[in-house]
Amino acid sequence: MKQEAKAAAGGPATLWDRTRQLASREILDTALRLFTEQGYDETTIAQIAREAGVSQRTLFRYFGTKEELLGGDQERFGRVLTETVGGQPTGTGAWEALRAGVAAVLALHESREDALERFRLLHRTASLRAGWLEKRLRFQEDLLPLVEARMDGVRDSSDPGARAVVAAAFACLDAATTTWVAGDGEGDLMDLYDRSVAAVRGRP
Amino acid sequence: MKQEAKAAAGGPATLWDRTRQLASREILDTALRLFTEQGYDETTIAQIAREAGVSQRTLFRYFGTKEELLGGDQERFGRVLTETVGGQPTGTGAWEALRAGVAAVLALHESREDALERFRLLHRTASLRAGWLEKRLRFQEDLLPLVEARMDGVRDSSDPGARAVVAAAFACLDAATTTWVAGDGEGDLMDLYDRSVAAVRGRP
DNA sequence: CGCCCCCCTGGCAGTCACTGCCAGACTAAC
DNA sequence: GTTAGTCTGGCAGTGACTGCCAGGGGGGCG
Numbered sequence: 092m093k094q095e096a097k098a099a100a101g102g103p104a105t106l107w108d109r110t111r112q113l114a115s116r117e118i119l120d121t122a123l124r125l126f127t128e129q130g131y132d133e134t135t136i137a138q139i140a141r142e143a144g145v146s147q148r149t150l151f152r153y154f155g156t157k158e159e160l161l162g163g164d165q166e167r168f169g170r171v172l173t174e175t176v177g178g179q180p181t182g183t184g185a186w187e188a189l190r191a192g193v194a195a196v197l198a199l200h201e202s203r204e205d206a207l208e209r210f211r212l213l214h215r216t217a218s219l220r221a222g223w224l225e226k227r228l229r230f231q232e233d234l235l236p237l238v239e240a241r242m243d244g245v246r247d248s249s250d251p252g253a254r255a256v257v258a259a260a261f262a263c264l265d266a267a268t269t270t271w272v273a274g275d276g277e278g279d280l281m282d283l284y285d286r287s288v289a290a291v292r293g294r295p
Numbered sequence: 296m297k298q299e300a301k302a303a304a305g306g307p308a309t310l311w312d313r314t315r316q317l318a319s320r321e322i323l324d325t326a327l328r329l330f331t332e333q334g335y336d337e338t339t340i341a342q343i344a345r346e347a348g349v350s351q352r353t354l355f356r357y358f359g360t361k362e363e364l365l366g367g368d369q370e371r372f373g374r375v376l377t378e379t380v381g382g383q384p385t386g387t388g389a390w391e392a393l394r395a396g397v398a399a400v401l402a403l404h405e406s407r408e409d410a411l412e413r414f415r416l417l418h419r420t421a422s423l424r425a426g427w428l429e430k431r432l433r434f435q436e437d438l439l440p441l442v443e444a445r446m447d448g449v450r451d452s453s454d455p456g457a458r459a460v461v462a463a464a465f466a467c468l469d470a471a472t473t474t475w476v477a478g479d480g481e482g483d484l485m486d487l488y489d490r491s492v493a494a495v496r497g498r499p
Numbered sequence: 500c501g502c503c504c505c506c507c508t509g510g511c512a513g514t515c516a517c518t519g520c521c522a523g524a525c526t527a528a529c
Numbered sequence: 530g531t532t533a534g535t536c537t538g539g540c541a542g543t544g545a546c547t548g549c550c551a552g553g554g555g556g557g558c559g
Contacts, residue, residue: 106527107527220432254473255466255494255495258469259495290454310555
């Protein structure tokens, strides 16, 4: 399991790494294609493996679960999110810092179309949404100490304040993406997020 | 499939209905006991069925999924929620109406201990949390029109405002229960919810 | 009371995601 | 060239869940 360390570096050094990366891409592309073509639940692992030219066993070695085939690099999302929020200058308010984090994560998507395609799939499939929400919870937990430090008046862990603010920010992001997908990608996602926050905080 | 209609009525009329209700109770109790004893993931359907004295097939006829064995009557939650929010007098603000709904749902729990036990299980098991969050999404969708009507300045479906407020309210509820469980049931849940809302809306 | 219809139940086989185990092939280092 | 470390595929197994089919038992009817 050394491929993770290598993946971070720029150029693939050994032949194995290159093969791995190639296979990984092939699997990922095949999966996304089949998912969009015929739906997530209707696509079986066996089919993806067959069309990608690997065995099921190998596919599961690359991606532990079916969800990971769609999620892309969700750990990267989490990393960018916490780093951005944590990297905001001291004195930045909690909401401002969270906004910067959201903006950074949204900027990670390759293109508007790619983002729309993924979000659409995510919103259509119940099981996928559930998985995504669960991952969100982990991000929230990671953000908690960072946000707590930027809020005054929060005393100890028995105060739900910081947790509520983080969860509310994600709720706004969710409302924004849902509206965005419902409107077929019309408008700017970040603008929808801002309007969501404004509605929640009661300042128009 | 007539048992649903009968269940709404007060007294069980026929012998079948009584048998059904008895079996249902037995399964539910067995499941909850095993879940708390050895954990959700570690408990198999086969074990629950065996100890409850029914076949797996029958168990799945009573409860479509493993999650339903813990969720209790989540549809009832949804019903109470929407009815309460919708039943608030006109002129009541969105946040106020949602607060009333949350209070009504929390009041449904049999006892503090029962609620704590279920929440604890819910927060411990990742797969369960995901399922619960997904159900929450459906509640949010149901509440959307009700809340939209109580907000001024919301124009059409391209405005994420109402959706954001509903999602934020659930986020506050989530923060409250998480804090409540983390503190082993100390304090009042509704009070934690109020403090969460206050933190989000920026009024101390 | 006897009849038939219908509902409910249990068992069996099958699907799908996912895991452990093992043998074989290939790469990399010496 | 040999050896050591990886990667791969296949196979069997688990666990949630579903469709199908036969059998038993209740409920309404004459």
